[in-house]
Amino acid sequence: MGQKGWRVGFVSQGYDTWNKKDAFRTHVGGVNSFHNKEKEKCEFLIREKQAINVVLRRQTEAEDRKYKARLHVYVIVVRLLLKTGLPFCRHDELVNSENKGLYIEVLKAIREASEDIFNNTLENAPKNNQLISPKIKKELVQCFAQEEQMAFVLCYVDNFGFVKERFIGLVHVKDTSSLILKNVINEVLTSNKLSFSQIRGQGYDTASNM
Known part of the structure; x- marks a missing residue:
């Protein structure tokens, strides 16, 4: 020119x-x-390796891998807190707070065991993708709530004639079809050394499939 x-x-x-x-x-x-x-x-x-779209795609894929790894850690934390029935947050989650609530404190404990996790979470994650906002916490909990599960409670009469109820646990099911529910019930009873022949009644609370 x-x-x-x-x-x-x-x-x-x-x-x-x-x-x-x-x-x-x-x-x-x-x-x-x-x-x-x-x-x-x-x-x-x-040159294909230096083309703009290739470079951008490579960067996007790298960020996607980091996000999935980061999300996996947070899912572990949420599962632990939900399983134990512990609270997620405190009223004070500021940076200089000594106790930011179990959600963040448990995560900080996990970070100490892995340099990769440390470098990919909290302050080392992108500012708009740290997964610690109240909205994100609620969404993660909602994801767990949407998983199909069946709760087991046994009602029985003891040797003294008293009626007792015992919560056995929660079991994940693929769907709520009759066959799936029957097989899961049988597995739970078998693992507790019980059988269908001992059952005198069954009840399904608000179930769509009887």
């Missing part, structure tokens, strides 16, 4: 001296000439 004569020649007057070596060398110029700089940029675009 610095020598307008060439530009005018290409655009309006035409350029017909390609067979003259000196003219061609002049047109190409030195290593830092406009022609060679543009030729270098063109080669960069042609």
